[in-house]
Amino acid sequence: MTRTEYPWLLPSAMADPELPGDRGARSRRTVRDWIVDITAILCAAGIGLLTVATIEADPSTPEGIVLIDSLIGAVACCALWFRRRWPIGLAVAMTVLSTVEPVAAGALLVALFSVAVHRPFRPVALVGAGALAVAPIQPYLRPDPDTSFLASTIVGVLLILLVLSWGMVVRSRRQLVVTLRERARRAETEAALRAEQAQRLAREDIAREMHDVLAHRLTLLSVHAGALEFRPDAPPAEVARAAGVIRDSAHEALQDLREIIGVLRSPRDSEGDRPQPTLATLAALIAESRLAGMKVVLDNHLADPAAAPAATGRTVYRIAQEGLTNARKHAPGAEVTVTVSGGPGQGITVAVRNPAPTEPFEQVPGSGQGLIGLTERATLAGGRLDHGPEPGGGFGVRAWLPWPS
Structure with a gap:
């Protein structure tokens, strides 16, 4: 033994x-x-x-x-x-x-x-x-x-059984207390982990929102500031127009940043307090890009863009916004085509394509996380997204998102 x-x-x-x-x-x-x-x-x-x-x-x-x-x-x-x-x-x-x-x-x-x-x-x-x-x-x-022998034996047996039973009851109670304490400790740990995970997801969501919102504005600032730097002899009207775009983009960037920071300071994480673009505001995004000097063609085949689900419309807007931002960074001067099609029951297909740049340009720095964030955003929405070089040159971003009938 x-x-x-x-x-x-x-x-x-x-x-x-x-x-x-x-x-x-x-x-x-x-x-x-x-x-x-x-x-x-x-x-x-x-x-x-x-x-x-x-x-x-x-x-x-x-x-x-x-x-x-x-x-x-x-x-x-x-x-x-x-x-x-x-x-x-x-x-x-x-x-x-x-x-x-x-x-x-x-x-x-x-x-x-x-x-x-x-x-x-x-x-x-x-x-x-x-x-x-x-x-x-x-x-x-x-x-x-x-005392008789039988009585002494019975009393001894009963006392032994009594103390053994009492001891096992005490042990069972202690085991129950230990189990309850362990469960309470585990519940506290799990609650802390859930709170930490929720906080991390909220931070990632806010960081993604800041990237999507501010990258577009800051790219406009960089492009026009670079144009003023390399063309000091530009006509006064063109300089004034570029300065106006820079001023408006900086104002919009500060406004968007103020709204997102307000979400961070708010005691409750309300989705309605954040900037909420939709498909109905896609035309305003295209107009803003055109005002900044981009050549953008919008091919919208949706009969009623306002009828699209809010979450889906917001995702389409962010995909188009990121596509325009990337085209402005990596193919300045090229004509960008934004195509939106689909309908209830079919889903929404959005594509942003631009040809290869024909003239040398100064590379605008970027984080490299925009397309990764778009892929994750589309996946979470129940759709899919792919991106890469086009067969005839250039670059394209294509996504499909569900639209329930």
């Missing part, structure tokens, strides 16, 4: 460490442990003193036997100090000792209670069966003159 095969024979430091009562893993007792252990020793000593008084009252008992019984009972009570560390061994020792020493009965009951509290059912059943098996031996070897 090895210790790994019977782990319940190990000290309590290595068995059931999750229970509040199993404190063998700690080298120092708490104040509660001291109180409980001293109380258990005093209870066992009280039972032992009553037994000694009964033995001493019997005139046929020699005085030397009373002294020996008292000493053995004191040793048994003091041995209860180790009931937390070796409950199984102590209970077995007390069971054997109680067969010939009635003064050790109190220590036996406390030891059996400790086993029931600190060990699972199998070792408790084995130790309890052993204690019940030897219960008739002590009344037989040292009978009580005032």
Whole structure:
């Protein structure tokens, strides 16, 4: 037999460490442990003193036997100090000792209670069966003159069953408390994780919104500022028009930024407080791009753009906005075509295409995350998006989004 095969024979430091009562893993007792252990020793000593008084009252008992019984009972009570560390061994020792020493009965009951509290059912059943098996031996070897053998045996059996049942009830209650605490701790952890995930998703959503809104405005600023830098001899009218576009774009960028920052400062995350473009405002986006000097052709085949779902229309707007921004960065001066088609039950198809640039230009820096964000946005909306070079040159962004009938 090895210790790994019977782990319940190990000290309590290595068995059931999750229970509040199993404190063998700690080298120092708490104040509660001291109180409980001293109380258990005093209870066992009280039972032992009553037994000694009964033995001493019997005139046929020699005085030397009373002294020996008292000493053995004191040793048994003091041995209860180790009931937390070796409950199984102590209970077995007390069971054997109680067969010939009635003064050790109190220590036996406390030891059996400790086993029931600190060990699972199998070792408790084995130790309890052993204690019940030897219960008739002590009344037989040292009978009580005032009590019959049968009555003494029945009382001993009932006391053993009582302390074992009481100990198992205490253990079950402690296990229930540990389980409830673990569930509460797990629930708090899961709630914190859900809150953290929701906060992270909200931040990602706001960051995506800021990219979609501000990239378009800031690209206009960069393009026109670059034109003024490289053409200082431009006519005054053209310089004034470019300066007006820069001023308007900066104003719109600040306004959009103010609205998004307002969402961050708001105590509630209301979708209606954010900028909400729709398909109906797509024409205004095209007009703004044309005013900035872009060549944009809008081919809108939707009969009633305002009837499209708000979320779908907003996604179409963002795709067109990002496509125009990328075309302005990477193909300035090229004609961009924005095509929108579909209807209820068919879905909405949006495509933004531009030919390859024909003249050298200064590259406008970008984050490189716009198309990735568009793909994610389209996927979350239940659609799909692909992008890449066109067969005849240039670049294209194509997306399909659902439109329920």
